[in-house]
Amino acid sequence: MSIKKGKKFPYGIHVKDMKDLCRDKPIEQVPASDLVYISMSLHIGAPSVPIVNVGDKVKKGQLIAKENGPVSANVYSSVNGEVVSIEDINNGLGLRQKYVIIKNDKTDGELLFDQMTEFSPSALVERIRLAGIVGLGGAGFPTAVKLTPKNPLEFLIINGAECEPYLNCDFRLMIERTDDIYKGIKYTAKALGINKIVIGIEANKPEAIKAFEKYDDIDVVILKKQYPMGSEKHLIYCTTGRKVPTGKMPFDVGCCVHNVKTMIACYEAIELNKPFTEVYMTVSGKGVNNQKNIKTLIGTPYQDILDFCGGLNGLAVKFVAGGPMMGKALLNLNHYTRKTASGLLALTAEETNATQPSNCINCAVCAKNCPMRLMPMYIESYALSGNFEMAEKYGAMNCIECGSCAFNCPAKRSLVQSISFAKAKIKEMKQNGR
Amino acid sequence: MADRLLKFSSSPHVKSPKTTRQIMIHVCIALMPAVIMGIVLFGGMAALILSLSLVSAVASEFVYLLICKKSFRQIAREFDFTSCVTGLLVGMSIGVNYPWYAPIFGSVFAIIVVKMIFGGTGKNLVNPAVTGRIFIFMSFQAMVGAWVIPNINSITGGQINSGATILGGLLDAKNPTFPTLSNWDLLLGTGLAGCIGETCKLALILGGIYLAVLGIINIGYPVIYVAVTGLFTVALNGFNFGYFLPAILSGGLMLGAIFMATDYTTTPNTTLGNIIYFVMLGLITAGLRQATHMEVVSFAILFMNLFVPLIDKFVLPNPFGYKKIKKAKGAK
Numbered sequence: 017m018s019i020k021k022g023k024k025f026p027y028g029i030h031v032k033d034m035k036d037l038c039r040d041k042p043i044e045q046v047p048a049s050d051l052v053y054i055s056m057s058l059h060i061g062a063p064s065v066p067i068v069n070v071g072d073k074v075k076k077g078q079l080i081a082k083e084n085g086p087v088s089a090n091v092y093s094s095v096n097g098e099v100v101s102i103e104d105i106n107n108g109l110g111l112r113q114k115y116v117i118i119k120n121d122k123t124d125g126e127l128l129f130d131q132m133t134e135f136s137p138s139a140l141v142e143r144i145r146l147a148g149i150v151g152l153g154g155a156g157f158p159t160a161v162k163l164t165p166k167n168p169l170e171f172l173i174i175n176g177a178e179c180e181p182y183l184n185c186d187f188r189l190m191i192e193r194t195d196d197i198y199k200g201i202k203y204t205a206k207a208l209g210i211n212k213i214v215i216g217i218e219a220n221k222p223e224a225i226k227a228f229e230k231y232d233d234i235d236v237v238i239l240k241k242q243y244p245m246g247s248e249k250h251l252i253y254c255t256t257g258r259k260v261p262t263g264k265m266p267f268d269v270g271c272c273v274h275n276v277k278t279m280i281a282c283y284e285a286i287e288l289n290k291p292f293t294e295v296y297m298t299v300s301g302k303g304v305n306n307q308k309n310i311k312t313l314i315g316t317p318y319q320d321i322l323d324f325c326g327g328l329n330g331l332a333v334k335f336v337a338g339g340p341m342m343g344k345a346l347l348n349l350n351h352y353t354r355k356t357a358s359g360l361l362a363l364t365a366e367e368t369n370a371t372q373p374s375n376c377i378n379c380a381v382c383a384k385n386c387p388m389r390l391m392p393m394y395i396e397s398y399a400l401s402g403n404f405e406m407a408e409k410y411g412a413m414n415c416i417e418c419g420s421c422a423f424n425c426p427a428k429r430s431l432v433q434s435i436s437f438a439k440a441k442i443k444e445m446k447q448n449g450r
Numbered sequence: 451m452a453d454r455l456l457k458f459s460s461s462p463h464v465k466s467p468k469t470t471r472q473i474m475i476h477v478c479i480a481l482m483p484a485v486i487m488g489i490v491l492f493g494g495m496a497a498l499i500l501s502l503s504l505v506s507a508v509a510s511e512f513v514y515l516l517i518c519k520k521s522f523r524q525i526a527r528e529f530d531f532t533s534c535v536t537g538l539l540v541g542m543s544i545g546v547n548y549p550w551y552a553p554i555f556g557s558v559f560a561i562i563v564v565k566m567i568f569g570g571t572g573k574n575l576v577n578p579a580v581t582g583r584i585f586i587f588m589s590f591q592a593m594v595g596a597w598v599i600p601n602i603n604s605i606t607g608g609q610i611n612s613g614a615t616i617l618g619g620l621l622d623a624k625n626p627t628f629p630t631l632s633n634w635d636l637l638l639g640t641g642l643a644g645c646i647g648e649t650c651k652l653a654l655i656l657g658g659i660y661l662a663v664l665g666i667i668n669i670g671y672p673v674i675y676v677a678v679t680g681l682f683t684v685a686l687n688g689f690n691f692g693y694f695l696p697a698i699l700s701g702g703l704m705l706g707a708i709f710m711a712t713d714y715t716t717t718p719n720t721t722l723g724n725i726i727y728f729v730m731l732g733l734i735t736a737g738l739r740q741a742t743h744m745e746v747v748s749f750a751i752l753f754m755n756l757f758v759p760l761i762d763k764f765v766l767p768n769p770f771g772y773k774k775i776k777k778a779k780g781a782k
Contacts, residue, residue: 025770110458168699182465183546249770252483259771334457340464347458361463363570369465370457374528377572380719389767419462426470429570433460 022216027105028387029420031243031341033181033220037300038307043188046324048095050129050347052248052315053105053352054080056114059156060086064117072099075125075195077291080116083148089158089355090148092291094313095120108337108351109344110316115352118315125341129289132408140207147285148292148355151350153275155336156356159282162272163207170270172205173255174215174279176224177239177246181358183322186276186295186383188309190217190224195311198231199278203286215276216255218245239251243341244387244418248273262414277358295357299325303332303362316353317348318360322361332362334370341419375428382421384432392421392431399438404445415439470571473666474531478656481538481709487650491639492546496646500541503553507537510561532571539579539709542647543702543748544586544592545558552590556582576755577716580706580748587748637700644701651704658708671717671728672707678732679703686740703735706747716755723765730754 057063068074074093082090085367099395101117115407132143132196145160153175155258174197178186205213216237219224228236237255239245249260251273258269266273277296284290293314300307312321318335322328335346382392398407415435422431478766483524486637511533515525540556542555565574625669647654662669676698683697698704711717711731718727731754738746 144640203675253770255506261771263771264771298772334459334463336463341462343461343463344462345458345461346456348456363463368463369467370459371465371469372528374470375570375572377714378717378719379473379714380717383719388770390769393719410766411769417461422465423462424466424468426468428465428469430460432462436460444761 019225019238023257024240024242025253025387027385027420028242028244028250029385029423030241031096031181031423033241033432035182035184035187035220036310037302038298039184039187040146041184041188041307041309043089043185043192043296043309043311046313046316046321046365048122048313049316049320050120052095052118052313053114053317054079054091054094054308054315055352055354056091056116057111058091058160058314058355059089059150061085061089061158063114064088064091067112068099068102069114070099070102073097074099075127076116077126077293078333079291083145083158083279086340087158087161088149090146090291091116091307091314092148092293093118094293094315096123096125097121100160106344106350108335108348110347112415126364127291129285129291131289132286135203135206135286137207137209137222137319140203143286144207147281147290149278149281149285150292150355151275152277152281152295152356152358153248153273154356154358155302156354157447159186159274159278163204163273165208165267165272167206167267167270169210170212171252171256171272172208172210172213173251173271173273174201174234174275174403175246175275175282176214176215176217176221176228177240177251178221178246178441179218179243179245180341180359182300182361183298183339185298185358187221187224187307188439189276189280189296190221191227193278196283197276197279198234198265200281200283200434201234204274204279204282210272214246214255216251237415239433243420244416245368247387247416248416249416250387263410266380292355294356295353297321297353297357298359299361300359301332301361302364302367303328303330305329312353312357314355315355317349318351318353319349321353321360322349322362328444330350330363331364333365334363334368336363340367341423342417353397374427376427376429379426381424385420387418388416390414392435394431395438396431396434397427399434401443404441406434406440408442412438412442461673469530470532471530471594474535474667476661477535478531478538480660481535481647481649483653483656484542484647484650484705484731485538487541487639487653488542488646491649492646495546498550499544499546499548499646500538500554502550504534504537505559506554506743507533507540507557507561510558511566513560514566528631533561533565535709536565536578536582539705540582540586540649542705543579543583543641543645545645547594548586548590549593552586555589556586559571559585572715573760574715576752577710577713579713580710580751580755582672583748584752597606605736616679620759633695633699636696642700645705648702648705654704654708661708661712666739667708668724670723671712673734674725675707675711676703676729678729679736682736683739690729697736697739701739701745702747706735706751710748711754714777718758718761718765719769720762720765723761726761726765727754 062084065084066081068080072263075098078093080093097118097120100119141163149159151157214235216239218239220241252271308325336343394410395407395412481559537557541553560578563576564581568574637651642649661667680698683693687693734750
């Protein structure tokens with residue numbers, strides 16, 4: 017056991033964290049909805065393939081969609097009931113995705129996996145893959161893939177930074193379910209064959225740091241409050257001092273980063289034999305009446321979650337799935353809890369501070385804030401003029417889309433939008449070229 | 451409710467309240483001490499010149515945008531106070547004995563030709579205020595002659611009433627005339643002939659500190675400029691450190707260093723680029739002063755402005771994790 021202070025990475029920004037809105041509220045369970053809408057694209061990679069038909073009776077914890085290829089994940093029913101429809105729906109992100117819609121019959125009981133008899137690394141990875149666990153830090157990369165690295169690793173880094181403003185669910189889990197997280201971490205470390213475990217927690221969560229002090233085999237690193245501390249590359253740098261080279265992955269420097277929520281899911285899958293059907297979220301923002309930390313089932317409509325939190329007070333102008341810095345705005349409230357859900361924010365006009373963009377004044381504030389040390393203004397202007405080769409030359413593909421540039425831009429330019437557009441175009445160009 | 455369309459945009463969904471307009475208002479506020487001191491030192495004519503240059507700068511921006519078929523309401527909504535800063539700076543950088551129409555010419559030239567034709571705020575190649583000043587200087591200097599002495603007498607009793615700047619006499623290699631003014635006079639602008647906004651250095655420094663405290667400018671850059679100018683002047687005059695304070699406290703150096711050279715649009719975008727830019731500015735200013743015995747800050751800034759795209763092209767930061775790749779390649 018050791019507690020040490022983490023490094024500071026150059027640049028980055030300080031965002032008003034707004035965590036006080038629901039920092040002290042324990043996690044509450046949202047009652048199951050009448051209808052749950054389970055997407056087949058709850059993760060990065062190929063969409064899952066539904067294996068149930070309309071009219072089938074399903075139990076909670078029953079496999080309803082199988083993984084499709086190596087980078088994919090199983091999907092389980094989150095309620096007991098009947099499949100009423102399998103159709104393509106336009107969701108709140110503006111994407112058309114295949115959904116399995118299940119009518120909840122409100123009966124008890126659920127299906128569980130068999131108790132594990134041997135805890136070998138391969139058996140643990142197999143269980144995590146079977147349970148359909150994906151990285152819950154936001155990207156949704158299937159965890160089992162991350163647990164089978166090509167080269168031996170040295171560090172298991174647990175991400176408890178939660179650097180996004182507003183969000184508190186990781187913090188609440190760290191103090192309410194410390195032991196479960198610890199067990200999950202131990203199983204994950206075993207699966208990877210690593211004995212150096214580091215948990216990085218931002219300094220604004222002293223209770224969580226205290227909670228993890230008691231374990232002998234975990235190093236707690238107190239991270240400086242700096243955005244984007246939760247970014248994989250920056251977390252690795254701040255906890256171990258290693259820099260992930262441009263275009264490489266964390267396992268290239270012998271590190272593996274997992275979120276605390278993923279650890280809870282792993283614990284539940286391995287020890288409690290539960291498939292992955294429950295997620296933890298923060299419902300916050302000044303547009304919602306009661307800000308809460310909640311536990312909810314995958315597929316719960318966001319409208320039901322908002323009703324559980326006392327409804328809206330009419331001030332909200334913008335709804336965000338995820339954190340305010342990297343989350344996705346919702347086109348409408350026809351959106352349903354996904355595996356990677358971490359927050360639902362109802363932001364007021366005062367909070368969003370949205371204004372029309374004006375001319376770039378070349379102040380270089382974006383370049384001074386970029387944690388990846390890029391030149392966002394050049395990438396943007398090349399992206400807008402369609403010169404994607406130059407955008408790539410200025411490092412567009414290194415962008416982690418953390419939003420530090422656009423947050424402080426005095427001209428309010430949509431830098432992240434232009435850069436992610438450039439990234440998509442560059443990927444397209446490369447695919448066509450090869 | 452569920453089907454109602456909501457506000458939709460790319461992340462981030464929270465933004466800092468800082469806007470271009472706010473920054474420019476802060477710059478205007480930072481200019482106020484110097485403006486007030488200018489009016490105190492040079493009287494009503496200074497107030498007239500400042501208001502004429504300010505009004506004509508703003509008016510020319512509005513007229514240009516109206517010609518571009520923008521509605522008046524839209525122009526007013528998007529007005530970002532950059533032309534106020536330009537107008538004030540143009541007014542501040544001329545003397546009170548200029549004809550009343552000189553600041554109008556300067557402001558209109560600065561806004562229309564230097565800024566708006568290139569695409570408005572943030573698109574100009576060179577600093578509008580500097581170019582406006584040079585435009586006036588070129589057009590009217592012969593007509594005007596010497597600078598005007600302020601109303602307030604110097605603390606030490608001396609007066610400089612010939613030549614453009616105190617430095618002109620000091621740097622004359624053949625027969626250097628040492629000033630009768632003390633460095634305190636230079637700092638406060640008392641008894642010192644010169645432009646409306648340039649004489650009281652203390653007011654300009656106060657404005658600079660205000661901007662630095664708000665984080666709008668990096669105080670290090672003007673300090674580099676001023677220090678390099680002073681030290682290079684000292685070096686050119688046989689390491690006589692008596693030249694240091696007169697060199698940094700006279701002429702338009704303070705106004706140029708704090709308010710003109712630090713203009714966002716016409717400075718490089720990287721820290722290293724900025725250091726190169728300000729060191730070069732200092733060297734050029736000191737060198738040209740020595741050679742011409744004239745006030746050259748605005749010419750130096752104009753000259754270096756044109757180098758900024760070049761500096762920006764070659765000075766780029768290494769992305770996070772970039773160096774490691776190079777090492778790995780070398781190891782192989």
